[in-house]
Structure formats: structure tokens, C-alpha cells
Amino acid sequence: MILQGLTFYVFAAIAVGAGVMVVSARNPVHSVLFLILAFFTSAGLFVLIGVEFLAMVLVVVYVGAVAVLFLFVVMMLDINFVELREGFLQYMPIGALLGIILLVELLLVLGTASVEPEAMPIGTEPIPALSERHNTAALGDVLYTKYIYLFQAAGMILLIAMVGAIVLTHRRRPNVRKQVIAKQLARRRDEAVELKKVQPGQGV
Amino acid sequence: MAEFWSVYLLPGIIILAQILAIVVPLLVAVAMLTYAERKVMGAMHLRMGPNVVGPFGLLQPFADGAKLFFKETVFPTRANKVVFVVAPMLTFLLSLVAWAVIPFDDGMVVADINVGILYLFAISSLGVYGIVMAGWASNSKYPFLGALRSAAQMVSYEVSIGFVMITVLLCVGSLNVSDVVRAQAEGVWFFIPLFPMFIIFFVSTLAETNRHPFDLPEAEAEIVAGYQVEYSSMTFALFFLGEYANMILMSGLTTILFLGGWLPPLDIAPFNWIPGPLWFFAKMLALLFVFIWVRATLPRYRYDQLMRLGWKVFLPFSLFWVALTAGVLVAFDLVPQT
DSSP: HHHHHHHHHHHHHHHHHHHHHHHHSSSSHHHHHHHHHHHHHHHHHHHHHTTTHHHIIIIIIIIIIIIHHHHHHHHHOOOOOHHHHTTHHHHHHHHHHHHHHHHHHHHHHHHHHHHOOTTHHHHTTTOOOOOTTTTTHHHHHHHHTTTTHHHHHHHHHHHHHHHHHHHHOOOOOOOOOOOOHHHHHHHHHHHHHOOOOOTTTTTT | HHHHIIIIIHHHHHHHHHHHHHHHHHHHHHHHHHHHHHHHHHHHTSSSSSSSSSSGGTHHHHHEEEEEEHHHOOOTTOOHHHHHHHHHHHHHHHHHGGGGGOSSTOOSSSSOOHHHHHHHHHHHHHHHHHHHHHHHHHHHHHHHHHHHHHHHHHHHHHHHHHHHHHHHHHHHOOOHHHHHHHHHHSOOOOOTTTHHHHHHHHHHHHHHOOOSOOTTOEEEEHHHGGGGOOOOOOHHHHHHHHHHHHHHHHHHHHHHHHTTTTTTTTSSSSHSSHHHHHHHHHHHHHHHHHHHHHHHHOOOOOOHHHIIIIIIOOOOOHHHHHHHHHHHHTTTTTOOOO
16 A cells, blocks of 8 residues: 555646646747656556556547647747747736636536535446456446437537538638649659650761 | 565566566577568569578678667758657557467467457557658658658558457457457357458558558658658667567568467367467468568558558448358357357
């Protein structure tokens, strides 16, 4: 047990530290890198409480895909770091307000057990013990049976968001030369290469 | 005290020994792979390859390593030093940690976790960070271009690799790496029923490890050497080791997913006398040879061709094949029970 406790505190400390650095780092690229560290240590904490599937999905989706795109965008931005600092005091009240709202929401979730004692057992009931059923199978059991419509709806919303983003940003530019792959593949040797018999001293 | 010994210290020492037993041979294998690559390519080019240092030039990789070790580490002006140094370390580290879940024989694995395949997928998707960080921290244009290319390329091919893995997992019914091989012991190796996926997976691993013909992040003719331009000495060596360790890892993964891991081709007398790990290594060596063969044979892809292959050919086809496999499994009542 000591080892688990120790691991928890190490991971938790790194996660919190990385979280603080995300908002306080001067360089936005460093912020994103700390964000990745925070994601990764959270995945470690997930493993520690036995939700291995979610831990791996967190790494694959957030660290492997989402954060890469973040990093991609932030790296390409031409940011003036000094300018970025200027509006800090101006935006602080809004930021503090959002922070307080989030904190209250978190407290509400954590305090549900005492406010409404019946909510707690419902929340924990459908999870079978790790020795009986693997995480992955247990998730699949409910996700594709009980919550199939919600799952499909979530997928649809993501698809629409993706199509929307493409529609908004895609514009057809005239006069752009495109690679026509079929045309390139259809090229044969005899239409592209011509063998000429060159006489010495005369040239072509 | 006795409890401390039996609960923490002894398992700790065993795990440490297991890790060393994998990492040390792996590093030697990486060294020998660079030698093998130069020798095989030499034979394909009708050259000798390295033949001066040691018998048949066998000590050449170690001489190269020693040379790199004694060189000076150069930091470009206004490079982001910390990120610049962390990037090669990360690449190297990620190529090592993935080996924790690779089974060399039935039960011969450091961490037999239930989500092994997902773990491997997660680790391979992290590989892009080393390159992106290197490209950005170098504060130089060619490394940056190489990093951008690499990020786009690896994210694109990750998608088709994911679908290929899902197809295999549909036939296995478990995310445990050892279970994937055990499922092939009962039936045929998966490269027979899923042959197109085997090809797609192999080509995607070429792209994922930035190997020829998809080595556009390095493309020396266009962007010098991509993200490696500013690196020298051990920082460069770590990138190099990481890249080759990744190649070995990807061949191992292909072996496990499609070529029956440690299983002999036929479970009859002369074949099953040979121990499982040797079969595993033999299959990996065959795949590594194809990696090198491809490098010696094919020209580099154009970048738009690379993207077209990933998004317009592999992605729809593997998506179709996932649906087909699921359909066949359900129609013939072959879905593995968990």
C-alpha cells in the first residue's frame, strides 16, 4: 500500500505542478508541453485507481492527437510574449469568476453524497469488480447496449462539428494547379520518353 | 523487515533485472541492425559495406557509437536548450518503454496488462513529440519544416494503424497482447484471413517510423536532414537509437498481430522443438530485412502522394475492412466471447 500511496503523491504533485505551469509559463509552447505532462500524469493516476482503459484512451486521444494539434498551432503562431502579458489585470476578474464557478461545481459533485444519499450508490453500482470483468468489456457492456443512442448521438455531433469546420474553412480557389493522380498513373513510357539517335558532333 | 524484503525489494529487483534483460539486448540489436542495414544495402548495391573495423566489419556500429560519444554537443543560437535536449531523450525513452508489454513467449513478458495493445498504440502515438519538439527547439527553418511534415505524417498514418488494430482485435476479443497470439494458436495466423490489413499495417509502420519510402521528415534532398539538422554527438545518437529501436518494435508488433508471435508455423515435430522466442526473433528479422529491402529499392514519395495514400486509400479501405470483418464475424457467429 505504501508504494501505491507514494506513487499517487508523486503523480498528483507532478500533475498539479504541471497544471500551474500551463497557466504561468511565459512561452505558449512550454504551456502546451506542460499540458501534455499533466494529461500524461492524469493517465498514470487513472491506472492507479484501476481504470486502465480510460487511462490509455486519455493518452491516445488527448496526448496523441488533440495535444499534437495544439502544439502544431501554437508553434506556428507568431506571438509577441510581452504583448500577451499586458491584458492580464483586465481579464483577471473574468478568469477568477470562471475559476470560482468551476470550483463550486466540483464541490457540488463531490458533496452529492451528503446532499442526496441515493445518488452515490447509483453512480457506483454498474461497475463490476476488476477480477470479474475487464474495464474494456465492462464499458462495452453498457456503452453499446444501454447508452447506444446517446453514444451514436455523440458521434453524430462530432461528425457535424467536423463537417462544419471543413465547410467554414474550405474555399475553392480558382487557378490552382492540382495533381491528378489518375492522369499521372496513366502515363506510359512511350508517351513520355523519346529515344533520339544523335549523330556525333551535330547535336539534336 | 521480512515483509519489506518479500513485498518490495525482491519484486523490485526482479523487475529491474527483467528490464535490463530486455534493454541491453535491445541496444545491441539496434547496433547490429545499423550494421545489417549497411551490409544488406551494400550487397544490394553491389558494394562491400562496412568491412574494416573488426571481423567482417562487425564492430563498425560500436566504433560509430564511440565516435559520436566523443563529439561535441552543439547548441544553435537562441535554441530552446531544455526542450532541445529533452526531445532526443523522449524519442529514445518511448522506443524503450513500449517493450514492457511485448511477449517473447507464452508468459515471457514484463507487464502482462489487459490493455497491452492500447498501450502500444498510445506509446507509438507519443513518438511524434520527440520530433516536433526537436524541430521547434532548434530554432532553425529546416528542422521546423521536418517537424511539421512528421507531425502531419504520423497523425495521418496513426488512423489507419488504429483501424488495422481494431480489425485484429475483433478477431481476438481481448486487448491483451499475449491473447492476440494465443488466438492465433487456435486458428490460422491473422495474415491469412486479414491479408490486405497486413499489407496496410506494414506500409503504415514504414510511415510511422519515418522510414523509406516515407522518410519525408528527413528528406536530405529537400530539407537537409529535417529535425536532425542541428543535432550532434549523443543527442543525435539518441535519435538514431530511438528510430532503429522503433523499427524493431514495429516489426515485433507486426509479428504479434499477424505472424503468430512466438508460435511455430506448424505445431509438429521439427518445428516445435525450436523454442518460441527464436521463432519470434526469426519473424522479426524477416520483417526487418523487408524494411531494409524497401529502403534500397523504392524512391521517396512526394508529400501529396503520401497524404493521398494515407487519407484517401488506406483510411477508407481499412474502415471498410473493419465493417466487413465485423459483419463476417457476426454473420457466421464467430464473435469471440469475452
